[in-house]
Amino acid sequence: MSGPRESTSFGALRGQLQEAAATFAGGPDALEGILLGMVDDVDRAVREPLEIFPVCHHSPASALAMARRLREKQPKVVYLELCEDMAPLLTELRNCRLPVAVQAFAGDVDGFPADWAPLSVVAPVTEASAEYQAIAYALDTPGVELVLVDRSSDHVFQWDRRGEHAQEAATPPEEAEAALHGEAVGVEIGDLRPRFAELEEHLLRHGKVRHWSEWWHQYVEVPLGDSDHDTYRQVMFLIGSLFRRLAPGEGSRVRVDEDRERYMWTRMREHLTATGADPEDCLYVCGAFHAASRVEEFGVHGASDTFTISPRTATTWQYGLIPSSHAAIEAQFGLAAGSVSIAATEWAKTLKRTRVKPFRLEGQAGTKKSGKKTALPAVAVAPQSTVAADKLTGFLRRPPVLDGLDEAELLGWSVDIVRAARRNGYLASTADAIAVFETSILLAGMRDRAKPTPYDFQDAAVTCIEKDSVPGRRDVRRLVEIMMGGDRIGQVGYDSLPPLARDVYDRLAPLELKLEQRGVRRALLDMASRPELQACSDVLWMLRRLLPQGAARPIMGERGLGERSIQESWDLALGTHQRALIELGYEGVSLEQVLEQRLRRDAYGAQATTATVLAAVEDATLYLRSRRLSDELGTHALKVLATERSVDGAPEVLRRVRALLAYYRTSEPVLPSWIESFVKTGYAHYCTLLPTAFRDEDATVGQVAAMLGFLFSMESLALSLGCDRTQLELAVAQSHPDEPSKTALLWAAQVQLGTLSRAELRARCAELLDNPLVVPAYPRYLSGFVHALEPVPGLADVVVEAVSNAFGRLPDTVLLPWLPLLITTLRSGASDLAPLLIREAGRIFPGRLAALDIWVPPWRMPQTDPFAAARPKPAPGVHRGATLLTKHPATCDAVAELLGCDGVWAGAAAGPNPSGGAVLTARHPATADALESLLAGG
Incomplete structure (x- = not known):
């Protein structure tokens, strides 16, 4: 695995570690093997001819060391640990404001389980990261080639057969708002964190810190900030080897890590062979965890015939840039809240202190445009020695450098946090600022550091200001995070957007709003005076249908079948939901195309119901105004209806068919053939299911009422199309429900068909009230009568009479116990029909209280023949x-x-x-x- 130990300069370090292992462990054991193996890993990585540059994810120390090394070495080829298929997207970073994420997206999968779709892989990029420094150097320096060598996005899921990606990418509910990456799998460039839980717990406890981000800042970031190149590399190699050797030795994650390393070294050797590049002119940027690799394929001279890269699946991947944020990166990679913002602040301070000039892409936000690219000045660099000088011994034996207290900086923090707290409702004063200042120093001393870190200051602020309550929506910890830099959110520039997103911005240009900015913009559309805004209205309604809630929210105006508003008001937050808009561009080149694809997907899906297909028909008519698509989906609704054997969707089917019929009758000269066939088929279909639905305990009274509503309201059209009314009469005659509400519903259907008179129905209601055994179930009968107003609205007066008789005849001892049941039953099952009942009651009952005493209900008045007086009487003896x-x-x-x-x-x-x-x-x-x-x- 490595060369002879005597040929390296780490012999002294090995001896010291061997003595330490013998002293602490009482003799040679596994501890000695781990400690000496770590030195072997460092030795092996240092002696590799192709220089390996280990980094940590979004680490200012790594970024600073990278900027220095690039200006010193000026490599001609930069190998970067990033999905190789994302390479074409990196040039688009210059049109964006960081942080953003490079994304690979696949909506339709071929070769993966269908329930994994959609697939998404993201690689976030920030300015305070070593990978961005390498990308900016390679893209803006003439003659430098950037080669991405990590597994492709397709292989990310190929090597994740058991669905571990869903567990790794799952976002806790409390962080869902910050996770702009959604459920995408994150490519962990430079991920460096212990995978041995006991080791991390040990480091945090003895380091007197709360979380890993604070430990890394205190014990790695600060010491390595001013170290030389060799020291930086050897320390990072050592840390990566420690975490690697103490990680669990089995499992799919270990296998994936090793396969990634084999993949990257195979790609690098292929590139070196194909181009003839000298390894001395190359630089390999990877995470420190992968730099200390022990696979056989490691190195330029590693095994070349032991690993075969599998072909990609037939899945079609699309690529783009999406906005990212510090909070999204923290949530996705399990970092402490505010750690990325603190790192960005430390990066800016370090650049000012060290005067190192970082690399930034031409055209990046905040950079000056230059007319042409110039090569970096040549710097004489000594060739890399095969025997590296031992910098680890001195680094590990050196006592920690205690930075002096920067009173001005700490005082400024204390004043700023008190000011921010007062703006957010805290009763903070100058005394609190002094307390925060002194407590920060006290906490730092208790944790063995002379200079308070931002984390010490955060703890002190929470202790001194927040106390026991949070008056506003932000606590003090969040206020400190905002003060230290806040949750910086990136933005993708117009030129880097997919065609669909650019088309949306272009079509909404007449609104004259800065829609690319974050936040809510109010749009006022007066189509009467500006007819050209009608096109903007169409776009906004489609965006409301396609984007998440809040991206396009109508305040005034509505769009329904046959309805168009002449004035509309909208709250638009397209800049906030830019990621969702970009991902629409992966599905098509225009909003109309994407909407049509989604409607087809909904209508032809395996779980599609008749109601779902009719909803797609309505949306096709409403948003696309496409008669072709509406007819196609409507014809498909016939097929779905014929295969359904339940009545679960009957209420929704009834509502949508009524709306479509009303629309076509008012806007079309003749009804479409599909809707005529649908009415005819639906009439026969529901007649067949009606007896079973009355007896089925799972079918609710509302669903059965919707079936009857379809049959009665569509009866005239169905009969004109050739249906037989006898089928409905037989279906009602064969229905024998046991449940009281369905029994009342059946009686209403019989009244509508003429087989039961209204007088007989009133008599049956009276019999129910006379039977003391039935009275407790009377509210359920009333529920059935109220639901009957859907198919038989003419029975409203009978329902009012039934309710009034119950209140008039039953004593309080009987009425009061089931009155709550009556109210809850009507509210839960017939809330939409209650207005019809109330209107009828308002028509029957007197409008004034004084008239109630002499009022006689209509159903108690004697029935007389109104034409008897005007009719001539026949002669005696003659009929x-x-x-x-x-x-x-x-x-x-x-x-x-x-x-x-x-x-x-x-x-x-x-x-x-x-x-x-x-x-x-x-x-x-x-x-x-x-x-x-x-x-x-x-």
């Missing part, structure tokens, strides 16, 4: 129907002939040979009287 016969003999004979009554007309009196009309009148006098009453009334 009233005879008058009708004498006036219209031909009509009576025709009716009699149809009914099979033969005879010869003999006048009004029936002689020996009476006519058919006379026989008909004699057999059915009541019918003749009723017909005469109707004619007389008319």
Whole structure:
């Protein structure tokens, strides 16, 4: 694995570690093997001809060392640990404001489980990171080649068969708001953290710190800030080797780590062979964890035939840049809140103190544009020696350098936090600023450091200011994070956006708003005076349909079938939701294309229901105004309806079919053929399911009422299309429910069909109130009657009568116990039908309290014939129907002939040979009287 120990300069260090192991462990054991193995790892990495530059994720010390080394060595090839398929996107970083993340996205998967979709891989980039320094140097320096050597985005998921990515990328609920990366898998460039829980706990306890970010800042960032190049490398190699050797030795993560290292060294050797580059002119930038690798493929001269890179799957990947933030990076990689912001502040302070000039991409926000790129001045660099000088011994034996207290800086922090606390509702004063100042020094002394760190100051501020309550929405810890730099959020520039996002901004340009900025912008659209804003309104309604809630929120105006507002008001936050807008660009080149694809996906999905397909039809009509797509999806709704065997979606189907019918009847000369077929098919389908639904305990009364509502409201259209009403009558006759609410619903259906009179229905309600065993279940009967207003709205007066009778007849001892049940039943099951019931009650009951005492309910008033006084009385001995016969003999004979009554007309009196009309009148006098009453009334 490594060369002879005698050929290196780490012999003294090995001897010291061997003595220490023998002293603490009482003899040679595993401890000695670990300590000496760490030295071997450092020795091996240092002696590699291709210079390895170990880094830590978003570490200012790593970034500073990288900037120095690049200006000193000026490598011609930079190998970077980043997904190799993301290389074309790096040039777009110059159009963005950092932090941003390079993203690989796949909406449709081919070769992975379908439930993994969509797949997303992100690699966040900040200014205070070594990888950004390497990218900026390589892209803006002529003659330098940047090569990404890590596994592709496709391999990230190929090597994650058991779904570990979902566990690693899961975001805690309290951090969901900050996680701009969503559920994307993060590429951990330079991830350096113990994977041995006991080791991390030990380091935190003895370091007197709360979390890993604070430990790293205190014991690595600060000591390495001013160290030379060799010391930096050897210390990072040592830390990476320590964490590597103490990590669990089994599991898929270890296998993936080793495969990544094999992958990267294989790619580098392939590039060296193909280009003939000299390893001395190359620089390999990777995480310190991977720099101390022990795989056989390690190094330029490592094994070259022991690892085969598998081909990618057929999944189509799309690439782009999305906004990132400090909080998103912290949430995704498990860092302490505020640590990335503190690192950015330390980076700015370090640059000012050391006067090191960092690398920044031309055109990056905050940089000056230059006309041409110039090469860096040549610097004489001594060739790398095969025997590196031992810098670890001196570094490990050197006592910690205690920085002097910067009273001006600490005093400024104390004043600023008190000012911020007072703005957020805290009763803070000058005395609190003094307390924070002194407590910071006290805490630093208790933790064996002379200069308070930002974490010491944060603890002191919480102790002295927050006390026991938080008056505002921000606590003191969050205020310190904001004061130290805040959650800086990046932005992707217009030129780096996908075509769809640029098209959205272009189409919304008439609004004259800075929509690319974060925050909410109010848009006012007056289409009456500016008709060109109608196109903006169409875009906004589609964005509301496609983007997360809050990206485009209508304040005034609505869009429904057949409805268009002439004035609208919107709250727009497209800059805040830029990531979601960018990911829309991965699905298509225009909003219309993406919306059509999503509607098809919803309608043709495995879980699609009839209601889902009808919703897609409505959205296609509403947003796209596409008759072609609407007809296609409507035809598919027929197929889905025919396969459904439950009535779960009946209420939604009824609501959407009614809305579509109303729209087509008012806007189209004829109904589309698909909706006629849908009504005809639905009529037969629900007639078939009706008896089963009445008996099914899982079918609710609202669902059965929606089925009846479809059958009764669509009956006239269905009959005109060839349906048979007998099918509905048989379905109702075969229904025998056991549940009280469904029984009441069945009675209402029978009234609508004419098989049960309203008088008989009233009698049945009275019988329910007379039966003491049924009275406790009476609220459920009322619930069924209220639901019956959906299919039979004409029964509103009967329902009001049923409720009124219950309140009028039942004693308080019976009424009060089930009154809460009645209210909760109506509220939970029929809240949308209650207004109809209330309006009917308002029509029947008197409007004033004084009139209530003499008021008589309509159902208790005697029923009289309103035409009895105006109707002429027949002569004695002559039936009233005879008058009708004498006036219209031909009509009576025709009716009699149809009914099979033969005879010869003999006048009004029936002689020996009476006519058919006379026989008909004699057999059915009541019918003749009723017909005469109707004619007389008319």
